[in-house]
Amino acid sequence: MRCxxxxxxxxxxxxxVMIERAKLTVxxxxxxxxxxxxxxxxxxxxxxxxKAPTRQLPLKIKSKRPLQAAVESTLExxxxxxxxxxxxxxKLGFSHEDLGRRISEKVSVLKKVETGKMTPDNKLATKLEHxxxxxxxxxxxxxxxxxxxxxxxxxxxxxxxxxQLDKKKTxxxxxxxxx
Ligand SMILES: [Zn+2]
Numbered sequence: 001m002r003c004x005x006x007x008x009x010x011x012x013x014x015x016x017v018m019i020e021r022a023k024l025t026v027x028x029x030x031x032x033x034x035x036x037x038x039x040x041x042x043x044x045x046x047x048x049x050x051k052a053p054t055r056q057l058p059l060k061i062k063s064k065r066p067l068q069a070a071v072e073s074t075l076e077x078x079x080x081x082x083x084x085x086x087x088x089x090x091k092l093g094f095s096h097e098d099l100g101r102r103i104s105e106k107v108s109v110l111k112k113v114e115t116g117k118m119t120p121d122n123k124l125a126t127k128l129e130h131x132x133x134x135x136x137x138x139x140x141x142x143x144x145x146x147x148x149x150x151x152x153x154x155x156x157x158x159x160x161x162x163x164q165l166d167k168k169k170t171x172x173x174x175x176x177x178x179x
Contacts, residue, residue, distance in 0.1 A: 003027035074140035077125060081136050082116035088132035089114075103127040 001010045004024040014025050017034030026034070078084060089099050096114075100107045105124065112118035113128075120128065125136040 001025065003030055005030040005033070075122060075137040076140040077119060078136055078138055081120065081125070082114050084134055084136065085110075085128055085132065086114040088134045092132060094132075099128075099131060102131045 001014055002008065003010050003014075003026045005019065005026045006029070008027060010025075010027045013028060015028060015031035016037050017024055017026055017031050018037050019026075019034035023037060024030075024034070089096075094102070096107045096110050099105075100110055103124075105127065109118065109124075113120050113124070120136070122137065128134070129136050
């Protein structure tokens with residue numbers, strides 16, 4: 001089969017396109033210049049298939065979420081996590097082995113955590129929270145975040161303003177590039 005536009009042999013897929021009101025069978029390269037027309041049987045399903053942006057959408061949302069979560073909720077381990085864990089475990093009648101099996105964690109790790117020799121990371125703390133029905137991670141108190149350092153509060157109309165203005169412009173540009 002030959003391409004009706006450029007005359008070259010069509011290797012692989014051929015396209016039926018509308019070019020200046022003529023229906024032509026062309027190669028992939030020439031198909032870009034015309035409007036692709038489909039066999040009359042099922043034009044709708046094919047058109048839908050070629051669009052299919054459904055996969056990209058949830059992916060985009062996913063990539064944004066963990067970022068927001070990290071910014072919004074700064075979790076902190078409670079101070080007496082060692083005592084809390086040990087008491088909760090004993091109350092439930094679990095041995096170190098029992099608990100270790102439940103949350104698939106080494107007994108040695110649990111012992112270290114209960115004696116305060118080791119600080120559990122968020123993942124382990126969350127597992128312990130669920131297994132022992134206790135609260136180990138709490139919202140970090142806001143006072144600890146140094147707000148003063150974020151924005152300098154000088155608002156004097158001086159020469160410095162011009163520099164600031166320039167700085168702001170470039171900042172805006174970089175922000176736009178990032179988004
Ligand atoms: Zn061609």
